[in-house]
Amino acid sequence: MKPLEINALSKRYGERLALDSLSFTVPPGEIFGFVGSNGAGKTTTMRIAVGVLEADEGEVRYGGEPVDVHSSARFGYMPEERGLYPKMTVAKHLVYLAQLHGLSAKDAREAMTSWTERLHLAERRDSTIDALSLGNRQRVQLAAALVHDPDVLILDEPFSGLDPLAVQDMAQVIKQKAAEGAPVLFSSHQLDLVEQLCDRVAVIRHGRLAACGSLDGLRSAEPARIFLQVDGARNDWPERCAAVAGFERHDNGLLIELAAGHDENDLLRAAMEQGVVRRLAWQRPTLTDMFRNLIDPAEGSVR
Ligand SMILES: Nc1ncnc2c1ncn2[C@@H]1O[C@H](COP(=O)(O)OP(=O)(O)O)[C@@H](O)[C@H]1O
Numbered sequence: 071m072k073p074l075e076i077n078a079l080s081k082r083y084g085e086r087l088a089l090d091s092l093s094f095t096v097p098p099g100e101i102f103g104f105v106g107s108n109g110a111g112k113t114t115t116m117r118i119a120v121g122v123l124e125a126d127e128g129e130v131r132y133g134g135e136p137v138d139v140h141s142s143a144r145f146g147y148m149p150e151e152r153g154l155y156p157k158m159t160v161a162k163h164l165v166y167l168a169q170l171h172g173l174s175a176k177d178a179r180e181a182m183t184s185w186t187e188r189l190h191l192a193e194r195r196d197s198t199i200d201a202l203s204l205g206n207r208q209r210v211q212l213a214a215a216l217v218h219d220p221d222v223l224i225l226d227e228p229f230s231g232l233d234p235l236a237v238q239d240m241a242q243v244i245k246q247k248a249a250e251g252a253p254v255l256f257s258s259h260q261l262d263l264v265e266q267l268c269d270r271v272a273v274i275r276h277g278r279l280a281a282c283g284s285l286d287g288l289r290s291a292e293p294a295r296i297f298l299q300v301d302g303a304r305n306d307w308p309e310r311c312a313a314v315a316g317f318e319r320h321d322n323g324l325l326i327e328l329a330a331g332h333d334e335n336d337l338l339r340a341a342m343e344q345g346v347v348r349r350l351a352w353q354r355p356t357l358t359d360m361f362r363n364l365i366d367p368a369e370g371s372v373r
């Protein structure tokens with residue numbers, strides 16, 4: 071299996087620059103999360119990667135070669151707007167799509183059978199798409215991206231609208247595809263899932279790469295914080311404490327960023343003077359903490 075390279079992609083829609091020289095690489099076997107607010111450019115990037123949209127500049131490479139109709143036929147793509155034929159049955163749909171990708175009638179049938187089993191759709195094979203729940207439709211959409219056993223998986227918001235069981239199935243399939251060596255690129259708003267699944271992430275903002283790297287790498291660039299719970303202390307003590315550079319109040323405690331030159335003992339001593347310390351623990355920054363400054367909530371889609 072080979073790497074998928076997004077190489078200096080730029081794309082304009084009229085006046086709007088949707089992608090501005092965006093580059094990143096998804097190595098084989100890696101689960102790569104693609105994160106950013108609405109309108110940041112994720113869908114545009116993925117559509118260009120699978121060849122349904124053309125870039126103004128830059129290119130997508132697979133195994134070092136520019137992607138063409140031959141290589142992109144080996145990609146599995148789950149689009150954001152789910153394009154299934156409402157009156158077709160699940161089985162017919164999947165067989166049809168597999169044949170479109172070049173499988174023989176027999177292989178297409180086998181692929182349909184095995185994927186509907188894997189994704190717990192076996193009972194639904196003869197249902198029409200419009201009779202399915204949203205979660206099952208999404209399972210069909212995933213099966214549709216997989217029936218031709220693709221070498222690359224590109225999934226646009228695969229988890230949106232899924233119930234927890236379907237999320238588990240989806241996550242399983244993503245992991246297995248990566249374990250088989252496929253580069254897997256998926257976008258998601260659900261940062262907890264991105265955190266669970268991904269080896270690396272790219273944060274995109276206004277069509278540009280705001281950050282890219284392994285979760286641990288990105289984490290180490292973030293100031294570590296301390297969770298502190300003190301009972302009986304005055305409400306305003308952290309503001310007056312020299313060891314505290316910044317803090318946030320949480321349900322039952324404070325999340326504290328230490329001031330330069332101070333350590334946890336300084337904080338503990340100060341807190342003990344204020345009340346009874348119930349808990350003091352270093353806390354790893356979550357993706358949400360890390361991306362707070364990178365994701366622009368005001369970056370609305372104006373489509
Ligand atoms: N077909 C289109 N015509 C005009 N503008 C578009 C079109 N598709 C996307 N855009 C614009 O391009 C930008 C990036 O959109 P998109 O790639 O869908 O972002 P994301 O998937 O991150 O939400 C947005 O500003 C959006 O409004």
Ligand SMILES: [Mg+2]
Pocket residue numbers: 109112113114150226
């Ligand atoms: Mg999108």
